[in-house]
Amino acid sequence: MSLIVQKFGGTSVRDAERVMNVARIVTDTFAKGNDVVVVVSAQGDTTDDLIAKADEINPNASKREKDMLLAAGEQISISLLAMAIEKLGYHATSLLGWQAGFETSSAHTSARIKRVSTERIRDALDKKNIVVVAGFQGISRRGDITTLGRGGSDTSAVAIAAAMHADLCQIYTDVEGVYTADPRKVESAQKLKEISYDEMLELATLGAQVLNNRSVEMAKKYNIELEVLSSLTNAPGTIVKEKTRMEKMLISGVAKDTDVARISVIGVPNIPGIAFKMFSKLSAKDINVDIILQSIGHDGKKDISFTVAKSRGKEAVAALEDYMVGHGAKEVLYDDEVAKISIVGAGMESHAGVATKMFEALYDAQINIQMISTSEIKVSVLIDINEADKAVKAIHRKFFD
Ligand code: ADP
Ligand code: ASP
Ligand code: MG
Numbered sequence: 485m486s487l488i489v490q491k492f493g494g495t496s497v498r499d500a501e502r503v504m505n506v507a508r509i510v511t512d513t514f515a516k517g518n519d520v521v522v523v524v525s526a527q528g529d530t531t532d533d534l535i536a537k538a539d540e541i542n543p544n545a546s547k548r549e550k551d552m553l554l555a556a557g558e559q560i561s562i563s564l565l566a567m568a569i570e571k572l573g574y575h576a577t578s579l580l581g582w583q584a585g586f587e588t589s590s591a592h593t594s595a596r597i598k599r600v601s602t603e604r605i606r607d608a609l610d611k612k613n614i615v616v617v618a619g620f621q622g623i624s625r626r627g628d629i630t631t632l633g634r635g636g637s638d639t640s641a642v643a644i645a646a647a648m649h650a651d652l653c654q655i656y657t658d659v660e661g662v663y664t665a666d667p668r669k670v671e672s673a674q675k676l677k678e679i680s681y682d683e684m685l686e687l688a689t690l691g692a693q694v695l696n697n698r699s700v701e702m703a704k705k706y707n708i709e710l711e712v713l714s715s716l717t718n719a720p721g722t723i724v725k726e727k728t729r730m731e732k733m734l735i736s737g738v739a740k741d742t743d744v745a746r747i748s749v750i751g752v753p754n755i756p757g758i759a760f761k762m763f764s765k766l767s768a769k770d771i772n773v774d775i776i777l778q779s780i781g782h783d784g785k786k787d788i789s790f791t792v793a794k795s796r797g798k799e800a801v802a803a804l805e806d807y808m809v810g811h812g813a814k815e816v817l818y819d820d821e822v823a824k825i826s827i828v829g830a831g832m833e834s835h836a837g838v839a840t841k842m843f844e845a846l847y848d849a850q851i852n853i854q855m856i857s858t859s860e861i862k863v864s865v866l867i868d869i870n871e872a873d874k875a876v877k878a879i880h881r882k883f884f885d
Pocket of ligand 2: 493494525526531532557619620633634635636637638
């Protein structure tokens with residue numbers, strides 16, 4: 485007998501028919517003699533709808549109250565799924581995050597899981613129940629309801645798998661696995677049989693939303709093998725694990741991130757310490773900086789450009805504007821009509837010319853590169869947001885067709 489964790493995303497439980505479909509998958513798994521813990525997300529667009537409801541009343545609502553509201557989405561889907569399982573003649577117990585033992589930090593709307601105390605889940609499994617757990621939520625030490633950040637149900641599933649030493653953790657979604665690009669955007673995208681944690685972590689962080697990046701981080705840390713697969717077809721999915729047996733592909737995927745903004749501080753005095761002072765202002769506000777580009781100094785001045793998440797863009801400009809102009813800078817420019825396009829692949833480590841090939845694809849498509857950043861297994865470029873989809877297609881064609 486094995487312990488299997490199965491996670492189903494919002495589209496997989498969108499309506500009554502889909503909930504019954506999920507109930508069939510989990511009861512089939514149970515009927516084969518396995519213990520089954522199911523993690524579900526809110527139905528369809530529920531989370532977006534709840535956010536819209538909050539914004540209608542108070543866009544500046546406290547994060548504690550936002551969490552109180554958002555956690556409600558998953559409460560609906562766990563109870564409905566438990567009812568569907570009962571209808572098929574099996575026993576089910578639905579549990580909210582706190583009931584399932586999810587203790588988190590108190591960082592509302594982006595809380596981190598600290599511990600999962602699984603006694604209650606274990607107890608229900610021992611009584612031959614299929615346990616249905618609300619993803620995306622937990623409870624802080626103060627006893628407040630928290631959520632883990634968008635897409636957080638993946639992390640809930642991996643956390644249970646880790647805490648309970650599950651034999652298998654399956655992430656069911658609305659596509660058949662992890663592809664070389666978003667299969668909804670790039671027709672020729674290919675499904676990967678396997679991908680390493682490191683590559684998947686980069687892809688997830690760089691915009692491939694099929695897995696939440698924290699879930700991959702946690703899977704790597706606890707060595708939990710993940711299987712990403714479709715809740716609607718029986719096709720084999722993608723295995724995410726430490727070492728892949730496959731021949732290293734040059735790159736494993738192309739990702740797009742439109743949640744970025746570029747800030748340029750123009751005419752900064754070319755003296756030591758200026759970058760330190762500038763970025764201290766941002767770190768004091770907990771604003772993460774990504775790609776950084778500094779021009780060569782001329783006439784005692786230089787320009788420093790960098791990217792931040794779009795949601796923090798205006799705040800970053802406000803933190804810098806007066807300060808930098810006060811320190812001799814000419815102006816601070818802001819542009820959120822940009823996108824970050826990245827290629828990821830372990831094959832890059834051993835092959836020269838991968839970045840060049842990407843730049844050539846962009847040149848062929850006549851797309852201008854604003855900024856570039858590279859690491860061992862990725863290359864990212866910043867471009868005009870209106871050319872983002874065209875760029876992904878052009879790069880994908882260059883590497884995969
Ligand atoms: P769920 O609701 O099941 O959590 P998500 O919407 O969060 O599903 O993630 C699945 C979506 O991720 C797919 O519908 C697909 O459009 C998108 N996606 C982006 N990049 C990729 C990729 N490289 N491989 C597979 N899916 C991707
Ligand atoms: N329902 C949450 C969201 O929409 C969590 C998830 O889907 O993973 O972000
Ligand atoms: Mg998701």
